Amino acid sequence: MVSLFTTDYNEILDDPEINLIVELIDDADEAYKIVTTAFKKKKSVVSANKKLIAEHLAELIFLQQEHDVSFLYEAAVCGSIPIIRNLEEYYDNDLLQSISGIVNGSTNYILTKIGEGLTYKEALLQAQQLGFAESNPKLDVEGIDAVNKLTILLAHAYGVVSKPGDLIHIGITRLQGADAGYAKEKNYEIKLTAQTIKLSNGKVAAFVLPQFIKNDSQLFNVKNEYNGVVIESKLADKQFLYGKGAGRYPTSSAVISDISALTYDYRYEYKKISRQEQYVLTHNYFLRVYVSFNDWAEVDRRDFEQVFEFHSTEERQYITGLIQVDKLRNVKWFNDPSVSIILLPQAVIEKEDVETRALKKVSLHLAGVN
Secondary structure, rough: OOOOOOOOOHHHHOOOOOOOOOOOOOOHHHHHHHHHHHHHOOOOEEEHHHHHHHHHHHHHHHHHHHHHEEEEEEEHHOOOOOOHHHHHOOOOOEEEEEEEEEHHHHHHHHHHHHHHHOOOOHHHHHHOOOOOOOOHHHHHHHHHHHHHHHHHHHHHHOOOOHHHHHHEEEEOOOOOOHHHHHHHHEEEEEEEEEEEEEOOOOOEEEEEEEEEOOOOOOOOOOOOEEEEEEEEEEEEEEEEOOOOOOHHHHHHHHHHHHHHHHHOOOOOOOOOOOOOOOOEEOHHHHHHEEEEEEEOOOOOHOOOOEEEEEOOOOEEEEEEEEEEEEHHHHHHHHHHOOOOEEEEEEEEEEEEHHHHHHHHHHHHHHHHHH
């Protein structure tokens, strides 16, 4: 009798009667060996390994097409929310303007519980006990998981094949009690958001950062382990997808859906990647940010294109302003663990808009002088 269980994945890969591999391990390097070998042996693959996919997407697409098999990975992004298939099918021809979402259920659960009065450590432990966060939560809380998912979304939304390291990102480990106090004072919620936006020049901005969310946003009431994604397009305007993004059952739901889709030979077509006119990732735009820190020696106001407000207390200082993204990536305080960086609502300001505002100010000043 042939055993139905094995600890040697080569037994499965070498079995000519098996035509589908479901890869759900947490080791991206081993997953790479499994998936690439499966393709070469003419086996389709269903995966939930967002790190593997984000870091090797271009190669995996090539191998999948070269060997004429299917590669589906709905479970890799947003758990039970069918975001990838929607981008592939529903938004394949619509003029997509932006995607903004909470794509990591672990960090959203932690932020929800902190808002309810738990400490960071208490909220993290609770998330681990419930299976929403890993025993080593670094990938979640430092924003790495979210930026892997955004890298995948970029390919399906705009046909931009990039690497996670190309995208600016920060997690939630640097958030302070004073930041939560500021959010409460302004009636904001703090969420870790992944965003990609098509700018007026046709290029694409993409980033993962904590953000203050206003109560008129659909993301405001996305709590606990749930994910929420707002998709905006020219024709359909804004649509909101909501569902559980962490836990074994939501992931299982997406995996089973992919397996079912393979019964009718479903494949991602990657139409946007093969378009003649290609979108390009850019960092040449501005962000409206809130930055809090311990001492004014840590943050230089001259790093900002424009300062909106600043405030000092004995314990914590903060400044809000407009900063160019390339400059933000390179200022010394960007990687300082004691400095919180949080996006303000409506965070993205295009370079052309900043230049137009500056010209208007100069014109008004000169008119006043005359």
